[in-house]
Amino acid sequence: MKRTALRTAVAGAALLAAMGWAHAETVRVTVAEYSSKTGPYFEEAAKAFEEANPGSEIQVEVVPWDVLLQKLTTDISGGANADLSIIGTRWLIDFVDQGIAAPLDDYLTQDFKDRFFPVFLEPSVMQEKTYGLPVAASARAMYYNKDLFEQAGITEVPDTWDELAEAARKIGALGDDIAGFGLQGKEIETDVYFYYAFWAYGGELVEEDGTSGLDSDAGYKAAEMYKSLIDSGATQPGVTSYNREDVQNLFKQGKVGMMITAPFLSNQIKEEAPDLKYGVAAIPAGPEGDRGTYGVTDSIIMFENSENKDLAWKFLDQLFTTEWRAKFTSGEGFLPVNPEVAAQPAFADNADLKEFTALLPDARFAPVIAGWEEIAATTSDAVQTIYLGNGEAKATLDAAAGEINSILGN
Amino acid sequence: MIRSPLTNPYLLILPGFLLAAFIILWPLYQLGTISLNDVNRFGQLRGFNGVENYVAVFTDPDFLGALWRTFIWTGAIVIGTLVVSVPVAMILNEDFYGRAIARVIIMLPWAVSLTMTAIVWRWALNGESGMLNSGLHGLGLIDQNIQWLARASTAFPVQIMIGILVTVPFTTTIFLGGLSSIPDDLYEAAKLEGASRWQTFREITLPLMKPFLNISIVLNMIYVFNSFPIIWATTQGGPANSTDILVTYLYKLGFRFGKLGEASALSVMMFVLLLAFTVLYVSLAMRRERT
Numbered sequence: 258m259k260r261t262a263l264r265t266a267v268a269g270a271a272l273l274a275a276m277g278w279a280h281a282e283t284v285r286v287t288v289a290e291y292s293s294k295t296g297p298y299f300e301e302a303a304k305a306f307e308e309a310n311p312g313s314e315i316q317v318e319v320v321p322w323d324v325l326l327q328k329l330t331t332d333i334s335g336g337a338n339a340d341l342s343i344i345g346t347r348w349l350i351d352f353v354d355q356g357i358a359a360p361l362d363d364y365l366t367q368d369f370k371d372r373f374f375p376v377f378l379e380p381s382v383m384q385e386k387t388y389g390l391p392v393a394a395s396a397r398a399m400y401y402n403k404d405l406f407e408q409a410g411i412t413e414v415p416d417t418w419d420e421l422a423e424a425a426r427k428i429g430a431l432g433d434d435i436a437g438f439g440l441q442g443k444e445i446e447t448d449v450y451f452y453y454a455f456w457a458y459g460g461e462l463v464e465e466d467g468t469s470g471l472d473s474d475a476g477y478k479a480a481e482m483y484k485s486l487i488d489s490g491a492t493q494p495g496v497t498s499y500n501r502e503d504v505q506n507l508f509k510q511g512k513v514g515m516m517i518t519a520p521f522l523s524n525q526i527k528e529e530a531p532d533l534k535y536g537v538a539a540i541p542a543g544p545e546g547d548r549g550t551y552g553v554t555d556s557i558i559m560f561e562n563s564e565n566k567d568l569a570w571k572f573l574d575q576l577f578t579t580e581w582r583a584k585f586t587s588g589e590g591f592l593p594v595n596p597e598v599a600a601q602p603a604f605a606d607n608a609d610l611k612e613f614t615a616l617l618p619d620a621r622f623a624p625v626i627a628g629w630e631e632i633a634a635t636t637s638d639a640v641q642t643i644y645l646g647n648g649e650a651k652a653t654l655d656a657a658a659g660e661i662n663s664i665l666g667n
Numbered sequence: 668m669i670r671s672p673l674t675n676p677y678l679l680i681l682p683g684f685l686l687a688a689f690i691i692l693w694p695l696y697q698l699g700t701i702s703l704n705d706v707n708r709f710g711q712l713r714g715f716n717g718v719e720n721y722v723a724v725f726t727d728p729d730f731l732g733a734l735w736r737t738f739i740w741t742g743a744i745v746i747g748t749l750v751v752s753v754p755v756a757m758i759l760n761e762d763f764y765g766r767a768i769a770r771v772i773i774m775l776p777w778a779v780s781l782t783m784t785a786i787v788w789r790w791a792l793n794g795e796s797g798m799l800n801s802g803l804h805g806l807g808l809i810d811q812n813i814q815w816l817a818r819a820s821t822a823f824p825v826q827i828m829i830g831i832l833v834t835v836p837f838t839t840t841i842f843l844g845g846l847s848s849i850p851d852d853l854y855e856a857a858k859l860e861g862a863s864r865w866q867t868f869r870e871i872t873l874p875l876m877k878p879f880l881n882i883s884i885v886l887n888m889i890y891v892f893n894s895f896p897i898i899w900a901t902t903q904g905g906p907a908n909s910t911d912i913l914v915t916y917l918y919k920l921g922f923r924f925g926k927l928g929e930a931s932a933l934s935v936m937m938f939v940l941l942l943a944f945t946v947l948y949v950s951l952a953m954r955r956e957r958t
Contacts, residue, residue, distance in 0.1 A: 327922040334710025334927070351708045351925065434795065442817075444903055495794045495814020497906040498822075507795065631924040641906035645818055 283314045284569045285339035287329065289555065290319050291393065292521075294588040306575050313568055323445075326630075333357060340563035341573065343392055346380045346554045347623040347630075353383045354627060359561040360386040364570045372577055377594040380622050381556045389556025390573060392585075394592045395519045396613050396620050397453070397551045399541065403534040405431065405514045414538045418457055418482060421515065421541045425491035428514035438486055439504040439516035442496035442644050448636035449551050450501075453517055453540050454479035456549025456621065463624050467665060471636065472651075472658035475543075480643050480650035487644055496644050509533060519553075521590035523609040537612040552620030554594070592617075632661050695938070702932040708925035720932035724920075729908050730933070733916040736823070737892065740912050744830040744891045745884060748838050751831060752883075756842035757872070770843075777836035785900035788829050792816055792901065819909035822902050826910065829897050834890070838883045845879030846872070881952045885945055892941050913937055 288299050296319040303315035318339060320328050326348060332338040344352065352358040365387055370378065373391065381389035401414060409428045415421035425437025441450040452462070460475030470476065486492050493499060493507060505522055507513045509530040517540055526533055542548040557576070559569055575581060579597040586593050586604070592613055593599035604610055623629055639657035642648040672678065702720050705713040724730050759770055776784065791798040794814040803809045816822045849872065857867045895914045898904060904911035904919065911919075913933065921930030 330709055330922060330925065330927070355707050355709055355711070357709060443905060493795070494812065495817035497818065498792075498794055498814045498816035503793070510796075512795070628924070634919070634923060638905075638907040645906060647907070 282312065282565050282568050283316060284341065284563075284565050284572055285316045285318065286572070287318045287320060287325075287332075287339040287342035289325050289343045290321050291589045291591075295319060298585055298588055302576060302581055303572075306572055309575075310568075310571065315572060336562070338560050338562070340565055340569045341557055341559055343555055343557050344389070346389060346391070346556045347625070349381055349389055349556060349558070350383065350625050350627050350629075352558060353388050356561055358388045358558045359563065359566065360388055361390070361559060361570075362386050369574070369577070372579075372595050372597070374594055374596060374599075376617065376620075377554055380554055380625070381558075383625070389558045390577060391554045391594045392557045392576075393555040393589065394594045395521070395553045396592060396616050397449075397517050397519055397540065398612050398616055399515055399517050399538050400508060400522060401515045401536050401538060402508065402511060402513065403536055404511065405435065409514070414536065415515070415541055416539070418454060418541045418543060422482065422486060422491065425486060425514060426489055429489075429491040435512055435514070436493035436507065437491040437514045439507055439513035440483060440486065440492040440496045440499070440644075441501050441504050441516075442499055442641060443503075444500035446501055446551075447640060448633045450517065451479065451483065451636065451640045452551060452621075453549065454482055454543075457541060457543030457547050459543060459545055459547045462621075463626070463665070469632075469658040469661035469665065471639070471661065472655045476654045476658075477651050480640065480654060483640075484643055484646075484650060497641050508535075519590075520592060520610060520613050524590035537609045539612065539616055548619050549621050550616045550619055552617065552622045554622070626665065628664050631664055635660050635664070698931050698934055698938075701928060702935050704928060706928040706931070708927070710927050716928075720928040721936070723926075723929050724933050724936070729911065729916060732908065733904075733911040733913050736910070737912040737914075739823075740827060740830070741888060741892045743827045744834060745887045747827065747831040748834040748887060749880070749884065752835050752838040752842055753876075755835065756839045756846055757868075759839065759843060760846040773839055774836050776833055777840075781833060781894075782896040782900060784833055785829065785897045788825075788897075789816075789901045792825060816902050818906065823910050826897055826901060829901075830891060830894065833897070834887055838887060841879050841883045842876065845876045849875045877952075881949075885948060888944065888948070889941060892937075 286299065286303075288295060290296060296317070299317045299319070303317050306315055307313055316339075325344070329338065329342060329344065338357075349358065377391040377394050378387065381387060381391065405428050406412075406414075406424070408431055409424070411424050411427060413420070415424045421438065428435060428437035441447055452460075455471075455475055458475035458478045460473055460479065461470040464470045464473075487496055493504070493513065499507075501518060504513065504516050505518060505525065508516050508522070509526060511530075511533060523537070526535060540548060540550050557573065559566060559573075563569055576585075577595070579595060582593070582595050582598045583601055583603070585591075586598055592610065593604050598604060599614075623633075626632065635657050639648075639653050642653050643650050701710070701712070703715060703717065705716040705719075707713055755773060759766065759773065763769075790796075792815040794800065794812050794817070797815070799815065800809070800812045803813075813821065815825050853871050853875075854867060857871060862870070893914055895918065898910055898912060898915050899918070902910045904915040908916075914937075917930055917933050917937070920926050920933060
């Protein structure tokens with residue numbers, strides 16, 4: 258009896274699948290794997306969409322962040338790209354210049370636009386058209402270890418880089434395996450870790466005349482300040498062997514007094530080191546009170562060569578409803594990009610997130626420049642050279658600025 | 668004797684040739700085309716531009732650094748592997764208690780994917796929580812943690828060592844095959860004549876092993892020259908490009924910076940370089956064999 262029921266069910270399912278196949282309009286979505294929750298979230302969203310829209314099929318491809326750009330490049334050059342994809346918004350200019358991304362203005366109603374904070378929609382507007390929807394947003398703030406602060410007798414959370422340097426030296430003196438300031442010196446965002454101080458000293462990545470701002474007083478001072486932290490043992494030893502995750506791990510182990518990173522560290526601490534007493538504060542300011550955090554958004558774009566644009570849009574429409582956004586944002590530990598989501602108690606009452614959102618007015622996004630990745634790599638190489646002591650701050654930054662200027666086309 | 672056209676040797680190798688051509692020559696043709704064109708970030712051709720891509724690669728100072736390191740990398744690993752593998756193979760060829768287990772242990776690293784090995788090493792080399800530092804601490808050899816991957820002067824030698832470690836199993840296998848093909852009576856005769864162990868090694872083992880040594884050198888040269896995972900997983904060629912070899916540099920050029928034209932030009936150059944070296948080595952080895 259049970260058998261027959263099963264068989265009928267299987268046959269029925271097969272029939273349904275076959276019928277579905279005949280009419281199925283398929284939308285392929287490439288998504289970046291932010292955490293282990295990303296894949297299941299999108300699968301669930303796809304399933305809900307398929308149920309609500311019979312005859313449609315959503316295929317989700319989950320790709321690790323590190324290889325996302327490589328996969329997209331390969332797919333596009335082979336004409337095998339998906340219909341929708343998550344990309345880093347800083348890559349968008351290349352996609353727009355080459356006519357790969359489709360403008361979404363035909364679909365964007367005012368009502369839909371009102372679902373977002375305008376500041377997050379802006380980075381994906383190019384040539385007066387909107388090419389992407391912000392799927393993830395993040396900023397950076399300073400995490401500090403309250404226990405280490407107490408042990409070192411520090412009562413005030415540093416608000417300037419001078420205070421930070423002093424606090425870092427005090428904490429660094431606590432023990433051999435304790436570092437005051439966790440300094441990232443390897444892999445992705447090594448340049449950004451330098452910009453925090455660079456911006457505080459009043460630096461601009463690209464100055465008004467369109468040249469690199471690295472060869473300025475702000476650049477030299479920021480680099481010398483970091484270098485002096487390294488030399489005085491206030492950072493962890495061997496900074497150039499630590500990527501962001503490595504520094505975060507040290508922080509979770511309670512071995513680092515302060516570090517600057519993204520909101521998702523709060524989630525990780527909650528799961529992996531629940532006993533760690535930490536606080537979140539603004540990134541320190543420079544002598545003139547300048548301050549800058551790095552704002553990052555990832556966008557979801559539609560490809561110009563997609564054959565099912567209407568259906569793809571419909572899927573986007575579902576993804577950007579409050580219900581689905583809330584689920585995604587809390588799962589991944591990003592900043593809410595939608596006012597309605599931000600108003601939900603889970604986000605509005607979260608002390609850590611508040612620190613991050615308070616920083617948003619100071620947030621700077623990666624400049625919209627074709628070839629930005631290469632500029633970032635050049636900067637990373639330069640600061641690594643300085644951290645290692647293989648080059649003087651001024652000479653190294655001047656050389657890097659020269660290279661960047663030639664990339665910028667000056 | 669009448670030859671059936673079906674046994675014509677050219678006809679017989681045709682299917683194999685076509686398959687190889689499809690897998691090797693077609694991509695090579697594509698690569699050549701891309702390298703002579705102006706290409707956008709997404710691999711779409713934007714018009715012929717001659718040798719501009721090649722010139723751009725040549726004038727990049729990072730290229731020369733990576734080229735030089737590639738020679739050191741390849742040479743050190745190929746020679747290092749040889750030096751380690753010959754004695755290992757000779758020991759494993761002796762009959763001793765537990766030989767089977769010893770052989771398995773030597774071969775084991777081969778069963779693990781190279782990327783995995785490299786990632787495990789990355790953890791082991793971690794300055795604060797790595798196994799290597801804590802091991803050296805335990806032995807009393809160091810009293811301060813060494814940040815292995817922080818600078819090229821320690822990172823690159825360690826990477827070469829990992830390279831040797833993962834190349835040994837394959838090379839040892841080849842040598843074991845070679846050793847077992849040397850007839851025992853040669854050694855017995857030598858012993859009767861009163862030859863020392865060193866003499867038997869120099870006069871019997873080494874000459875008879877020559878073809879095996881040569882094949883292992885050629886194959887390892889090709890593998891190591893193009894080996895990506897070890898360096899990428901440990902340092903990504905950093906800090907400041909100081910551990911980049913040509914493959915990692917190529918990856919950055921192509922997939923980070925989106926300069927697919929220059930990346931293709933570099934690939935073609937690497938192909939030619941490797942081909943030239945291999946042909947040179949093989950012809951040298953063959954000539955020596957004939958005389």
